[in-house]
Amino acid sequence: MDRICVRGQTPLRGRVTVSGSKNAALAIMAASLLVDGKVTLHNVPRIGDVHTMMELLTDLGATAQFTDQTTVTIDASQVLSLEAPYEVVRKMRASFNVMGPLLTRLGFARVPVPGGCDIGARPVNFHIEGLKKLGASLHSEHGIYTAEARRLVGANIYMDFQSAGATQHLMTAAALADGVTVIENCAAEPEVVDLASFLNSLGAQIEGAGTTTITVTGVRRLQGGEHTIIPDRLEAGTFAVAGAITQGDILIEGAIVEHMRPVVNKLEEAGILVTPTDVALRVAAAGRPKAVDIKTNPHPAFPTDLQQPFAALLSIADGTSVITENVYESRFRYVNELNRMGANIRVSARSAVITGVDRLTGCPVAATDLRAGAALICAALAAEGSTELVGSEHIDRGYEDLVGKLRGLGASIQRCEWIEK
Ligand code: EPU
Numbered sequence: 001m002d003r004i005c006v007r008g009q010t011p012l013r014g015r016v017t018v019s020g021s022k023n024a025a026l027a028i029m030a031a032s033l034l035v036d037g038k039v040t041l042h043n044v045p046r047i048g049d050v051h052t053m054m055e056l057l058t059d060l061g062a063t064a065q066f067t068d069q070t071t072v073t074i075d076a077s078q079v080l081s082l083e084a085p086y087e088v089v090r091k092m093r094a095s096f097n098v099m100g101p102l103l104t105r106l107g108f109a110r111v112p113v114p115g116g117c118d119i120g121a122r123p124v125n126f127h128i129e130g131l132k133k134l135g136a137s138l139h140s141e142h143g144i145y146t147a148e149a150r151r152l153v154g155a156n157i158y159m160d161f162q163s164a165g166a167t168q169h170l171m172t173a174a175a176l177a178d179g180v181t182v183i184e185n186c187a188a189e190p191e192v193v194d195l196a197s198f199l200n201s202l203g204a205q206i207e208g209a210g211t212t213t214i215t216v217t218g219v220r221r222l223q224g225g226e227h228t229i230i231p232d233r234l235e236a237g238t239f240a241v242a243g244a245i246t247q248g249d250i251l252i253e254g255a256i257v258e259h260m261r262p263v264v265n266k267l268e269e270a271g272i273l274v275t276p277t278d279v280a281l282r283v284a285a286a287g288r289p290k291a292v293d294i295k296t297n298p299h300p301a302f303p304t305d306l307q308q309p310f311a312a313l314l315s316i317a318d319g320t321s322v323i324t325e326n327v328y329e330s331r332f333r334y335v336n337e338l339n340r341m342g343a344n345i346r347v348s349a350r351s352a353v354i355t356g357v358d359r360l361t362g363c364p365v366a367a368t369d370l371r372a373g374a375a376l377i378c379a380a381l382a383a384e385g386s387t388e389l390v391g392s393e394h395i396d397r398g399y400e401d402l403v404g405k406l407r408g409l410g411a412s413i414q415r416c417e418w419i420e421k
Contacts, residue, residue, distance in 0.1 A: 004389045004403060006380035007412035008362055012248035014409050015280075018236045018255055019045035019400040020070065020229035024191040026094035027168040028198045028229065029053045032074040033062060033101035034176060035202055037224025044072045044229055048397040049092050056088045056095050060102070075224075076105075083110040086143070090114070092397075096124055097165065099147055100173030103136055109147045113140065122328075126166035130157045134170070134177055154179030154218055162187040162212065162298035168195050174216035175204040181216040188212055189299040190230055190259040198227040233259040234305045235399060238374045240283045241309040242406065244272045245316065245382040249284040250409055257281060262302040266292055266310065270317065291319030291356055297326050308334055308375035315343035316382060317356035324351045334372030337365040341379050341387070359384055367391030370398040377402065381411055388416075 020043035030053065032039045044050055046069070054064040054072070061080030067073050082102055089095040093114040102109035113124065128138055128145070133156070136149035154177050157170060167187040172195070174181035186192070188210050196209030202225045205217040236255035243250035244267060257264060257276035264281070267274050270289035275282040291314060296304040304327035314321040315338055325331050332347045339345055340363055344355040362385035367373030373395035380387035392415070395402055406413050 002392045002415050004377065004392045004395070005414055005416045006362070006377065006387045006389070008381055008383040008385065008387065010246060010381070010410055010412055012243050012246045012250050012381070012406070012409040012411060015251040015253055016239055016405050016409055017253045018231040018239070019043070021045070021191055021194065021232040022047060022049055022234070022398045023164065024194040025050055025229045026053050027097060027172070027191060027195045028227065029057065029064070029072070029074060030094065030097040031101060031172040031195060031199060033057065033060065033076045033079060033098055034104055034172065035222045035224055036077050037075070039074045039224055040226040041072045041074070042226065042228040043070050043231070045232065045400040046070070047400050048393070049094065052088060052092045053094065056084060056098060059085050059088060060098065079105050082106045082108045084112065086112040093122060094165065096127060097169045097172065099127070099145065100131065100169050103131070103147050103149050104152060104173060104176050107148065107150055110144055111147075112144045126159050126161070126163045127169050130159070130166060130170040130183070131173060133157045134173055134181065152177035154181040154216070156182045156184070158184045159186055164189050164192060164298070167192050167214070171196065171206060171209070171214055171216055172199065174218060175199050175206065175222065176220070177216070177218040179218055181218070183214045183216070185212055186214050187298055190233060190256075194230045201225050201227055230259070231256055234303065236260060236281065237263045237303070237306040238309050238378070238399070240267060240274070240281065241306070241313045241378045242381055242409070243283040244270070244285040244289060245313045245378050247285045247287065248409070250282070252281045252283065253279060255281040261300060263306060266294055266302060270313070288356070289313055289317045291317040291321040291354075293322045295324045295326060304328060304331060305371050307331065308371040309378050311335070311345065311352060311354060312338060312375040312379040314354045315345060315357065315379065316360060317354070319356055321354045321356070322351055323354065326350065333368050334375055337372070337376055338379055340365060341383055343379070361385055362387035364388045364390070367394045370394045374399065374402070377406070377413075381406070381413070
């Protein structure tokens with residue numbers, strides 16, 4: 001098991017390049033199972049979750065491999081297995097999104113109830129209800145969903161919540177269904193738009209991605225092709241926090257500012273200088289940030305995935321901030337670790353009240369999930385003294401070479417082998 005050691009209080013400086021979006025790549029890779037031919041994906045991040053998805057696709061009978069540093073080719077012309085193995089699915093929630101493509105290709109699928117980061121209950125009812133509307137019959141037994149459909153048929157689907165994963169899954173499942181599917185109150189995330197662009201480039205007919213109503217007109221076949229994954233707005237947002245919390249001055253190359261409006265807005269409200277250019281985002285800070293209040297919600301509101309890094313930033317703000325988490329019911333488990341570093345955060349139900357302190361101090365901490373890990377690294381970069389973080393495998397699931405990229409910005413950070421005492 002690796003740990004990450006950080007010596008804090010070095011202002012970050014220089015340039016860092018954002019990798020491809022984890023959440024777009026995973027959905028697009030799962031959707032590649034629909035394609036009867038070769039798919040070449042560029043700008044794929046080399047992260048744990050992508051490797052897990054490649055393992056899953058391979059287990060299902062497709063081929064999936066990196067052909068260079070950021071290019072993955074997938075060939076699902078020979079999908080043989082209709083059963084997704086528990087050992088892989090338990091690691092990652094996005095695995096559930098293979099169910100729709102398997103149903104489309106084989107008329108049958110068996111997929112375990114998925115695992116993933118421990119940040120709330122995370123049921124899959126919207127996925128199930130949506131697939132049922134498309135004509136599938138589904139039941140769950142012994143922790144496995146079994147789905148059957150001779151053919152999926154277009155339908156009107158209204159989602160109670162703008163679920164990113166269910167929107168991506170149902171849009172994918174509807175791409176080859178008979179007739180027209182309308183998904184209302186759906187997610188408008190950039191990763192949903194990227195998936196729609198990918199599917200459309202292969203011959204699908206999807207309209208409205210990026211709004212809360214998507215219309216999918218089913219087509220008979222998707223042909224192979226190429227697609228470049230969008231940059232990861234959540235990685236870019238994490239670097240923005242790392243730059244701001246260390247009172248640094250960094251250029252985040254590849255960040256797309258249109259995908260990051262609520263994040264840029266909150267950074268500016270906190271007194272951080274944010275300068276977008278066509279190809280990068282400059283983030284510079286001098287002095288402590290100002291306190292700001294944040295409410296998370298589906299895009300285009302403030303993303304839940306950045307509330308944890310922002311909590312680290314606001315823990316040293318001048319004043320008291322309130323973060324309200326509206327997407328997950330228990331995404332504040334990392335707060336205890338930040339408090340051990342000297343933060344003053346009190347959680348009550350879905351809100352965290354953060355009373356800014358002058359400084360954080362380094363200590364041993366444990367990452368409980370991906371973004372909690374990112375938040376603790378940001379806190380460690382600003383803290384006085386050294387921090388040792390265990391649970392780095394959570395970070396590796398979703399950030400490509402976070403340690404190397406931060407070192408490139410001048411941070412004193414390294415991986416150290418963990419020796420059990
Ligand atoms: N929900 C349901 N039923 C469902 C689906 C979702 O109740 O069938 C609830 C969830 O429990 C949650 C809310 O709806 O409370 C939103 O969940 P959503 O479906 O939007 O999330 P997801 O698709 O499972 C993706 C990202 C998450 C990110 C969320 C929200 C991937 C692989 N994961 O998850 O990313 O937090 O959207 O934007 O795309 C991360 O990157 O750290 C991460 C957790």
